[in-house]
Amino acid sequence: MARLFGTDGVRGLANAEITAPFALRLGEAAARVLTGKNISHRPRAIIGRDTRQSSGMLSHALAAGLASAGVDVEHVREIPTPGVAYLTAEEDYDLGVVISASHNPFQDNGIKFINGDGFKLDDAIEDEIEALLGKDWDRPTGAGVGAISESAAVSDRLYMDHLIDCGRDLHGLRIALDCANGAASDVAPRVFQKLGADVVVINAAPDGKNINDSCGSTHPGQLQALTVATGADFGFAFDGDADRCLAVDHAGNLVDGDQIMGMLAVAMKREGQLKRNTLVLTVMSNLGLHLAMRDRGIKTVSTKVGDRYVLEEMLAHGYNLGGEQSGHVINLDRATTGDGTLTAVSVASEVAKQGRKLAEMVEFVQRLPQTLINVPNVDKTKTEYVEREVAQAEAELGETGRVLLRASGTEPLIRVMVEAQTQEEADRIARSLADTVREKLSL
Structure with missing residues (x-):
């Protein structure tokens, strides 16, 4: 069972x-x-x-x-x-x-x-x-x-005060927020306003049924368009319970969790705050982040997917920064779990401190082309039935990419992820593996 x-x-x-x-x-x-x-x-x-x-x-x-x-x-x-x-x-x-x-x-x-x-x-x-x-x-x-x-x-005031205490003066910055009509709808705009930012907000009017509905961190298109249309310096998109966030730069380009973690790790190392000089990731993080960290003298440790496993590794070995590509970022100096609003405040505060564009601060993380396909309505307990096809794909990619096939821990589906030297190659191999999963594991 x-x-x-x-x-x-x-x-x-x-x-x-x-x-x-x-x-x-x-x-x-x-x-x-x-x-x-x-x-x-x-x-x-x-x-x-x-x-x-x-x-x-x-x-x-x-x-x-x-x-x-x-x-x-x-x-x-x-x-x-x-x-x-x-x-x-x-x-x-x-x-x-x-x-x-x-x-x-x-x-x-x-x-x-x-x-x-x-x-x-x-x-x-x-x-x-x-x-x-x-x-x-x-x-x-x-x-x-x-x-x-x-x-x-x-309780609302105590939590908001904590978030404000973690930030710095953001006067002069225009920041766009997509609250996913979820739990961040009230607190996130108020925190950024208290810190002095000029805030532009969308999807902060929950009606019980519109949470995550074509908005937020899983659908960042609205935020990308809003950031460009309003001339915002950057923007943040939260998910329904606001434990994760993704960012958007001034040109509307998505800044994912890998890029956010890379930026924060470099900043914390510079300030002597990155414990054991290590960033904890999951196997879903892009190889480009590992390479960027290596080039800057920062070690990386990978865990299986799930922020709880990132946290376990951090607690077991005394690390203080880790997270997931999806936008869960854990800073144990300030929180006990991923906090989307805290992550957004940390990124915004670092931008304000350095006086540079967000795009410039994350460009050193060069992501390898990656394709992720979710395959629903399959038996996610029998991934061993497609091991031969996965091995063949890995052999084809060699050292220039990788394959990750995993059952979702929160949804009834299997995720097929492929990284390669070109987007065309990643798309082709991912589609082929997804078709194999549907054929062999369909319910």
Whole structure:
């Protein structure tokens, strides 16, 4: 049987796979694991959510499950995932919960847990929660039942103040923002305005159904056009729960997570802040970033895909900067998880500090041509059935490129990624492998 938790919590179709009764049972199980850790006080949990129509239903059901097991719960309504992580650690909660499916379409939703230190739960603890799901137990009564309250205003201000403290004066810069009609819609524009930027904003009017709808970091076209049309110096696009961001330069060119990480790594090394002189990446990062870092005397370490695995490597070996090409960037000196708004503030502040164009500051990361094809409706547990074709493609590319075939940890599909010396070659090999996956692994 497949594991309940993926690389970023539990996700599925809201009210079909991720239902209110399921959320309640998951809250009960999480609380039972939490209260079984011999803590000496009444446990407290904080729940935040994104702007999906189903997020309110699921957050209240989850809260009911936690409270039924003796946990006091505070709601903070719509807030980025990293905001919940920050508040969990700073305000001494024992558990943080986020109701969100990140970059997925609005019909999906998910639940992810954060420990008292602000980090995502270890696999072992998630397995404990899964093992208790739906099992009989003795519920507390009377004063043993947890309380549920709201604390949106104070929590929102604390998180925003943290982001502002991480930035510098941005007066004189015009910055475009695409908030994906998600959790960044309120906080990101306010942070950049407080820092003095002239802010141009789109997709910051969530209606419960328009989150990630042809906008945000997974669809940056609107931001690219806006940045050019308004004469902005650069722009940022967030995803639904605002734990990632991509950038756009003044000419409308996309600046991906690899380029952002390369820029920040060089800046941190220059200031003596890059611990162990190392940048942590995933296997999805472009070879061009590895080469750019090597040329600047910065080491790179690769992990499997998923920001949780980047974080595990960072914590295990004392690194402080890492992330993913998709825009998850983790700076452990300032956050415990990827934070799209924090990343945007860091990039903008570095541009302001150097007084150069963003395009100039990232041009040293020369990306090899790369093609990524998502193949849905296939059995993602049987990738070994196409190993021969992958080996043939790798032999054809030699040392001038690479192939990565991986099952998504958050969606029912297989990702085929090819890097090559030319875009034509990358496209051709990726299409051929995608066709093979469809043929051999179709459901």
